[in-house]
Amino acid sequence: MSGDDMRSVFGRQRGWLLLSIVLLFTTMLAGVSLLGLSGGFLTGAALAGALGMGATFNFFSPSAGIRGLTMARIVSRYFEKLVGHEATLRIARDLRVWFFRRALPLAPARLGSSRTGELLARLMSDIGEMDGWVVRALGPLLALAGMCVATIIAAALIYWPAALLLLVLAVLVGVGVPLLAVRRGDAGEAQRAQSRATLRTLAYEGLEGVADLTALHARDAWIARVDAAAREVAGRDRRRRRRLIGGNVLHAVLSGLGLLAMLWLALSAFEAGRIEAPHAAALVFMTVALLEVAAGSGIAWQAWQSARVAGGRLQQIIEQPPSVPEAATPAPVPAGDASVVFEQVVFAWPGERRRLLDGVDLHLAAGDRVAIRGDSGSGKTTLSALLLRLWDPGQGSVRYGGVDLRRFAQDDWHRQIAWLPQGAPVFAGSIAENLRLGRPDASDDALWQVLEQVRLGEWARQQGGLLAWVGENGATMSAGQARRLALARALLRDAPLMVLDEPTEGLDVDTAHALLTDLAAALGSRSLLMITHDRLPPGVVHREYRLQQGQLLELDPAP
Structure with missing residues (x-):
């Protein structure tokens, strides 16, 4: 994202945005901890029953932790959505005010060279991509990074080789796979944004000029242009989805291999007496939870890319030099002589x-x-x-x-x-x-x-x-x-x-x-x-x- 002025729009809502990110991290942390604790608890309970050790098994502490984590996840998830929507709506409002405030001094001299439909596309599509930049892109990526650090630290407290394996998995599925899926995507996103703007422009101008198009018997030809533009948008959206699906497939393959590696590592450590069975199960279930959380990183990286392109398009409009400069030291307007x-x-x-x-x-x-x-x-x-x-x-x-x-x-x-x-x-x-x-x-x-x-x-x-x-x-x-x-x-x-x-x-x-x-x-x-x-x-x-x-x-x- 470029432009100090645009950053200031987000800066005014930094309290809401920070709270949204904290709640998202809390939701992820509660989910991963819940799955890890549940896996360890169920494994321990099963072994205690099979070996006749029920009398010495601590049932109450893990079950209380599970209930607490479940409630924490529900509450944090609810408030994360609530705060996230509030932050997005506030930013959407402020971005539109900021854009109007910067663009209006350019009218009509500078903006006269831009088609009305194109300006409408910038106002609708590009600001729409920007207003959720933190909630859809930056927030999830920061929360995922924090989640990876917390999970790796927890794994290191149990068995340090497992922490190294989680670190490798986090880098591969949280960074490597998404970046591979969106590689060289800036040009594609720019073309996608331009094709969407072209479609909006044609649709707007067709509606504005429908009477003239009808009178000139040009309505069918114009509709054909709109259909062609719509097919272009659909084609670019399909290519975008294919990149994301390809990333998801690669994520699934690496996740499967990583889970097998963690299962082998945990079982080996248990057989060697380095960790207990509940801890081994907790490592496997934490890996499952972390891989599930990391599955959304591709969408977040793609949203980041879209927002960056949209921000550049908005800057192209408002960074045009004004047609006339302001006076360095303005003189007062004469009150008596109106000639x-x-x-x-x-x-x-x-x-x-x-x-x-x-x-x-x-x-x-x-x-x-x-x-x-x-x-x-x-x-x-x-x-x-x-x-x-x-x-x-x-x-x-x-x-x-x-x-x-x-x-x-x-x-x-x-x-x-x-x-x-x-x-x-x-x-x-x-x-x-x-x-x-x-x-x-x-x-x-x-x-x-x-x-x-x-x-x-x-x-x-x-x-x-x-x-x-x-x-x-x-x-x-x-x-x-x-x-x-x-x-x-x-x-x-x-x-x-x-x-x-x-x-x-x-x-x-x-x-x-x-x-x-x-x-x-x-x-x-x-x-x-x-x-x-x-x-x-x-x-x-x-x-x-x-x-x-x-x-x-x-x-x-x-x-």
């Missing part, structure tokens, strides 16, 4: 020579409302991305209140902006929960006020009020209502600058014009930068520009 100035701004995407923006100049005074129009791919959205400081210009500067945006802390700057992106989502939740994403501390009165501003007040009352459920992606709303709700969320921020990217995308002309007219009335003294393809109704903006060949050209006012 925005683009001065000789030049921008080209990394690795590309074509300049999307080539010497752009734009002045947006406080309260100005400006629309930028242009063909697809002309750089309109790039202009808004520079204003949002998702990217920095290659040349020139973008200033707010006379200060270059690169001198602000990003959180401070983003608080000055209310952004309505193209395709702004409506989240599964209530009306109030969707609105309070814009301002978490907004009162109910403020929510109703902004709903009235975008003409959704009556609709919200008909739905049952602010707590009404809007459904996944606004399933209970029309497209126009969903855009109005997203606009209300942006207006609720009460930031001095509003940036809208294609706010009327997908709406009919009448709905779009009504939305824009309501927007103009609701803006008040706020500034507006709007990216749009559409013709605007009169009075929505003060000036319109066309972005063409990297240059901004001011358009004549509409008659």
